[in-house]
Amino acid sequence: MSDTRVRLGQTEVGAVGGRGDGTEVVLDVRDLRVSYVTPRGPVRAVNGVSFALRRGEAFGLVGESGSGKSTIALSLMQLIKPPGRIEGGQALLDGTDVLALSEEEMRRVRLAEIALITQGAMNSLNPVMRIREQIIDAWKDHGEPINGREAEERIRDLLRWVGLQPEVARMYPHELSGGMKQRAVIAIAISLRPKVIIADEPTSALDVVVQRQIMQTLRRIQRDLGAAVILIGHDMGLMAQFVDRLGVMYAGKLVEVSPIREMFRDPMHPYSQLLIQSLPSLARKGQFLGIPGLPPSLLDPPPGCPFHPRCPYAMERCRVEVPALELKRPNRLVACHLYEREEGQA
Amino acid sequence: MTTLLEARGVTKIYGGGLFRRDRTVALEDFSLRIEPEPPSITAIVGESGSGKTTLARLLLGMTMPTSGAILYQGKDLRKLSRREWRAFRRDVQAIFQDPYEVYNPFYRVDHVLHTPLKKFGLVKSDREARERIVEALEAVGLRPDETLGRYPHQLSGGQRQRVMVARALLVRPRLIIADEPVSMVDASLRATILESLRTLTRDFSVSLIYITHDLITAYQISDNIIVLYRGSVAEAGHAEPVVQEPQHPYTRLLIGSIPLPDPDRAWSEEQEPSAIGRLADPRSGCTFASRCPYAMEMCLERHPPLYQTERYRVTACYLYREAPVLASEHLDEAFARPGIPGPAVAASGAADEPTSSP
Numbered sequence: 001m002s003d004t005r006v007r008l009g010q011t012e013v014g015a016v017g018g019r020g021d022g023t024e025v026v027l028d029v030r031d032l033r034v035s036y037v038t039p040r041g042p043v044r045a046v047n048g049v050s051f052a053l054r055r056g057e058a059f060g061l062v063g064e065s066g067s068g069k070s071t072i073a074l075s076l077m078q079l080i081k082p083p084g085r086i087e088g089g090q091a092l093l094d095g096t097d098v099l100a101l102s103e104e105e106m107r108r109v110r111l112a113e114i115a116l117i118t119q120g121a122m123n124s125l126n127p128v129m130r131i132r133e134q135i136i137d138a139w140k141d142h143g144e145p146i147n148g149r150e151a152e153e154r155i156r157d158l159l160r161w162v163g164l165q166p167e168v169a170r171m172y173p174h175e176l177s178g179g180m181k182q183r184a185v186i187a188i189a190i191s192l193r194p195k196v197i198i199a200d201e202p203t204s205a206l207d208v209v210v211q212r213q214i215m216q217t218l219r220r221i222q223r224d225l226g227a228a229v230i231l232i233g234h235d236m237g238l239m240a241q242f243v244d245r246l247g248v249m250y251a252g253k254l255v256e257v258s259p260i261r262e263m264f265r266d267p268m269h270p271y272s273q274l275l276i277q278s279l280p281s282l283a284r285k286g287q288f289l290g291i292p293g294l295p296p297s298l299l300d301p302p303p304g305c306p307f308h309p310r311c312p313y314a315m316e317r318c319r320v321e322v323p324a325l326e327l328k329r330p331n332r333l334v335a336c337h338l339y340e341r342e343e344g345q346a
Numbered sequence: 347m348t349t350l351l352e353a354r355g356v357t358k359i360y361g362g363g364l365f366r367r368d369r370t371v372a373l374e375d376f377s378l379r380i381e382p383e384p385p386s387i388t389a390i391v392g393e394s395g396s397g398k399t400t401l402a403r404l405l406l407g408m409t410m411p412t413s414g415a416i417l418y419q420g421k422d423l424r425k426l427s428r429r430e431w432r433a434f435r436r437d438v439q440a441i442f443q444d445p446y447e448v449y450n451p452f453y454r455v456d457h458v459l460h461t462p463l464k465k466f467g468l469v470k471s472d473r474e475a476r477e478r479i480v481e482a483l484e485a486v487g488l489r490p491d492e493t494l495g496r497y498p499h500q501l502s503g504g505q506r507q508r509v510m511v512a513r514a515l516l517v518r519p520r521l522i523i524a525d526e527p528v529s530m531v532d533a534s535l536r537a538t539i540l541e542s543l544r545t546l547t548r549d550f551s552v553s554l555i556y557i558t559h560d561l562i563t564a565y566q567i568s569d570n571i572i573v574l575y576r577g578s579v580a581e582a583g584h585a586e587p588v589v590q591e592p593q594h595p596y597t598r599l600l601i602g603s604i605p606l607p608d609p610d611r612a613w614s615e616e617q618e619p620s621a622i623g624r625l626a627d628p629r630s631g632c633t634f635a636s637r638c639p640y641a642m643e644m645c646l647e648r649h650p651p652l653y654q655t656e657r658y659r660v661t662a663c664y665l666y667r668e669a670p671v672l673a674s675e676h677l678d679e680a681f682a683r684p685g686i687p688g689p690a691v692a693a694s695g696a697a698d699e700p701t702s703s704p
Contacts (some may be wrong), residue, residue, distance in 0.1 A: 007687065209616075212613050241605040264607065276607070282601070285586075288566065
């Protein structure tokens with residue numbers, strides 16, 4: 001069973017890129033499974049997720065709270081804490097499975113290869129340390145002890161890169177606004193030039209004007225670095241503005257992965273369709289359309305497709321058979337029995 | 347017909363005393379009237395530091411203004427008798443951002459629904475109370491048998507927030523003040539909750555003041571919008587022109603920054619402030635001048651008044667100084683009344699050109 005999934009990871013999930021140009025894969029996540037142990041049984045927060053991230057691409061993961069998107073971020077950083085547990089799967093970062101690394105090896109990979117920016121990160125800055133010391137500290141932690149003049153120069157360049165004045169180096173976090181703090185966090189995250197940046201709701205605590213400024217900075221940096229970004233969140237507008245490809249999560253699974261334009265123009269999975277229909281817009285004033293029903297309990301998920309109790313198109317088959325995430329059209333992966341599998345690929 | 351709730355020239359200053367530099371003007375010379383009829387939906391939109399939460403607290407009598415007054419049925423909140431205060435507490439209900447804070451985790455959900463009914467003596471028996479509660483829960487799309495008897499943590503965030511809407515309606519208020527009621531809720535549920543707020547205010551003839559940072563939902567739900575920037579009204583009026591053809595440079599910046607769920611409509615680039623704007627001192631003149639690409643000499647001298655640029659819109663910006671000035675205490679005269687057809691822009695294809703040059 002798990003064999004076929006890995007094969008799927010290589011031949012299908014790995015073959016589908018946003019631009020279909022065959023760019024090299026930098027991070028290949030295969031059949032990731034993460035559970036949280038609770039008194040009432042295990043909660044399968046991430047239940048067999050596979051996706052391939054291409055070098056330099058911006059990939060979005062969208063889903064409601066509890067869909068497992070943030071758990072994916074923590075797994076890739078090996079930051080899952082008990083009662084959470086990675087139960088299976090691989091995450092190949094340029095061929096190395098980061099899930100199998102020892103704690104010490106992972107410590108070197110974090111920041112240098114793969115960095116995480118979270119919503120709360122700006123509050124995790126040490127309040128009694130100047131920004132420059134926090135940057136130097138991060139370098140030390142990751143085996144790059146840089147000091148003196150070289151450090152000062154690198155810090156100045158780094159701050160300029162994220163749109164901060166050089167004076168910020170001497171400041172304490174409380175002297176900075178929310179947006180400036182998040183820029184400082186980005187500066188630390190990119191200081192060792194990682195290949196992959198995971199941004200988990202990086203701006204949801206910020207006002208929209210500041211949000212746009214930060215996201216535009218992140219995009220510029222991403223392009224300069226040639227890094228891939230995984231943007232995690234629930235704001236479809238932010239996804240539309242930022243990512244090349246979007247993965248839609250539902251109840252611990254990816255239900256659709258499509259290039260962003262196709263996703264908005266012609267969403268395939270019924271959940272993606274309802275999600276996009278429910279977005280209020282500025283274009284027209286109308287009724288708010290919600291998605292009827294509630295997300296399933298992960299303790300006791302429904303049999304078959306997890307979305308079938310809320311799906312307007314559910315068939316008998318959906319109640320018994322879990323649909324696999326498969327290539328249903330060129331560049332489009334969908335986990336839904338409504339569509340025939342695309343033939344002749346790979 | 348006595349005005350239901352009125353803010354009259356309200357200013358709120360925090361801090362102060364000897365260290366005058368510590369003074370923060372949270373809200374300055376703000377006026378608004380909510381009439382009992384017809385019921386209306388007014389959105390107050392602003393970012394952090396705009397004064398919107400201060401305004402909510404003032405309107406609910408949770409804090410008193412530094413100058414000016416909040417009046418309930420024409421009477422200053424500070425001068426209400428006990429009985430009048432009770433009537434005010436019943437007529438004006440609040441819904442807050444995080445419903446979890448309102449709940450006591452040791453009581454079942456039923457408790458938060460029974461309390462206001464008992465407090466205001468609105469029911470004669472437990473049976474009547476139960477009937478009212480069931481009716482209110484059903485009105486917000488909750489199944490009473492799946493909601494009652496549960497503890498707060500057994501409900502989802504969306505369910506908890508809908509219970510708060512039900513609770514606000516239970517006492518048959520005349521005005522609901524909702525401060526960011528959906529910002530903690532998942533996107534797919536936001537729509538459902540806002541839709542129930544909108545239908546309920548219509549069905550029960552309740553007015554709504556919707557306070558938010560989210561211009562899109564504000565546009566969707568409201569008749570009129572007030573855009574606040576650093577304690578002052580930047581632009582206000584009928585939702586349609588304010589959103590589709592924003593005039594104030596700040597409203598334009600705000601709308602241009604919204605990440606629209608359309609990959610083909612990219613974020614607009616922010617314009618740099620003008621050379622004069624760069625010299626602006628945020629403590630005098632127009633509060634937006636230091637960020638404004640159009641700032642002129644006069645913007646540094648005095649904060650602009652409200653110019654009534656259209657029948658249903660005012661803009662506090664000197665770019666529109668040819669238009670007549672509307673005294674700030676008459677702000678609501680620029681509001682389109684529900685039921686009265688709005689300006690023609692509502693029907694035009696204005697959505698394609700959200701910003702026109704001044």
